Amino acid sequence: MVEQSKVLNNPRAEKLAERELFDALWQELDDGLGKDISETVERVFCRLSGREPPLFPLSNVETQPCK
Template sequence: MGSSSKVVRPEEVLDSLKNDGTVDALRKKIIAQLKANEDMKKNTMMMVEQSKVLKTPGAEKKTKRELFDALRQELETPVLEKASKAVWELILDNAGLGKEINETVEKVYCRLSGIDSMPPPASTSSARQEKRTNMAIEEGEESKEMDASEPSSSSRKRSFTGAMQNGGAIYQHEEHEDGN
């Protein structure tokens, strides 16, 4: 461990990642993986094929621009919701891009704080897996309760909040019910 360490705020880590081009590089990797996602492509194609806009009488008489605008208005939100979910899956993946993001943030944090390296706690992976399992069970129970008490469908919004705790970067993924 380094001889001196300083307290580093999450904003400092983020600023460093932005300034050295890391955020842009990660954004490009995420976009490349989304573009390569065959399920996303198939799902989007299916949504377009089943579009009300294209099935509306007189659609064949509209200009390409009018059709495009109408399709965007109809499909933009559901397509972006699916893309958002896919991005979160990439970010939270402990084996792929998510692991790379965590390691990169940790390296920058260590560099800024003067710490040589931070070995992960021995129980980290099993504790994370147990926490995820418990969250999944709780979400399933909450979902059942919501289904029973509220017949209308509700959308889930995800937020990703970073917290610096015990000298290391710990990320929490939260799901919130939205009444829309």
């Protein structure tokens, strides 16, 4: 994952404050790599448990009102 991280492979990464680095990594995970990880974990879990993906369809999550 580190090799794929644009944030960590940026020459400026060493000069970022701890909070800036954390926020940039969090955003990067939220935008792309995190989705890849979640999808992979879900596929493996479904294969091992015999369930059918998707376990948590996005359409249901997006249409439910927040309380």
